[in-house]
Amino acid sequence: MLLRFTKMHGLGNDFMVIDLVTQHAQLSAKLIRQWSDRHTGIGFDQLLVVEPPGNPDMDFRYRIFNADGGEVEQCGNGARCFARFVQDKRLTAKSEIHVETAGGPIILNVNADGQITVDMGAPRFSPAQIPFQADTEALTYTLEVGEQQLQISTVSMGNPHSVTLVDDLDSYPVATLGPLIEKHPRFDQGVNAGFMQLIDRHHARLRVYERGAGETLACGTGACAAAVAGIRLGHLVSPVSMQLPGGSLHIEWAGPGQPVMMTGPATRVYEGQIRV
Numbered sequence: 344m345l346l347r348f349t350k351m352h353g354l355g356n357d358f359m360v361i362d363l364v365t366q367h368a369q370l371s372a373k374l375i376r377q378w379s380d381r382h383t384g385i386g387f388d389q390l391l392v393v394e395p396p397g398n399p400d401m402d403f404r405y406r407i408f409n410a411d412g413g414e415v416e417q418c419g420n421g422a423r424c425f426a427r428f429v430q431d432k433r434l435t436a437k438s439e440i441h442v443e444t445a446g447g448p449i450i451l452n453v454n455a456d457g458q459i460t461v462d463m464g465a466p467r468f469s470p471a472q473i474p475f476q477a478d479t480e481a482l483t484y485t486l487e488v489g490e491q492q493l494q495i496s497t498v499s500m501g502n503p504h505s506v507t508l509v510d511d512l513d514s515y516p517v518a519t520l521g522p523l524i525e526k527h528p529r530f531d532q533g534v535n536a537g538f539m540q541l542i543d544r545h546h547a548r549l550r551v552y553e554r555g556a557g558e559t560l561a562c563g564t565g566a567c568a569a570a571v572a573g574i575r576l577g578h579l580v581s582p583v584s585m586q587l588p589g590g591s592l593h594i595e596w597a598g599p600g601q602p603v604m605m606t607g608p609a610t611r612v613y614e615g616q617i618r619v
């Protein structure tokens with residue numbers, strides 16, 4: 344059987360998107376790892392799956408799988424691509440789309456200029472919600488990574504994030520520290536490791552070593568988590584322009600209990616079919 348898919352990206356964070364509303368496929372971690380291979384497969388950071396909603400108040404269910412085949416709770420750049428995909432495929436005529444994810448409900452808005460704004464829901468901070476092993480909730484924690492003691496903030500955007508402030512992002516050893524933080528034993532379910540360099544009160548630069556995918560050109564939930572961490576620490580003020588290797592995201596957050604609003608592009612690359 345041939346399965347139709349669309350290759351998309353959000354600021355270079357790239358996706359294979361499949362519609363399982365009108366098609367059927369049996370997914371497995373092994374198959375997803377094969378498809379994600381950049382030499383022998385389609386190549387992507389995440390697989391995004393569009394399904395009918397379980398809750399009738401929602402428009403769709405949005406499922407996310409990392410390149411390593413593991414299913415995860417949330418993906419911000421993917422959410423914008425999801426909105427473009429369901430409109431392009433005429434799976435909905437709505438410009439405000441309500442979507443259920445394993446990380447909680449999110450709301451997608453396609454703007455007149457083609458950019459997409461996602462209401463990512465409220466960030467969560469308690470260690471149990473990340474999940475992160477710590478006795479009490481704090482703004483920063485000391486994390487022992489190899490010989491180093493890093494000061495990290497932790498934020499759940501549905502999925503787990505750590506944010507480390509760095510002086511020089513370009514020379515920072517993301518490739519060596521990223522995997523050590525990603526699989527640090529204090530993060531029971533792993534973590535997306537973000538490294539942020541502050542520019543001014545409304546601008547920062549960010550690199551993210553993503554759980555299950557490695558360093559990507561952009562991470563939407565990472566950008567939200569880093570902006571929130573910077574605002575909580577008093578370094579940043581909303582709105583924040585978060586500059587990632589693949590481009591910038593506009594992030595707004597009014598404070599605790601309020602949703603994080605993320606705005607950015609979503610790009611279709613090509614349509615394909617693969618035999619399953």
Ligand SMILES: N[C@@H](CCC[C@H](N)C(=O)O)C(=O)O
Binds near residue numbers: 407409554561
């Ligand atoms: N690229 C994504 C995040 C994808 C999931 C993440 N790697 C995880 O394991 O939680 C984004 O744009 O948010």
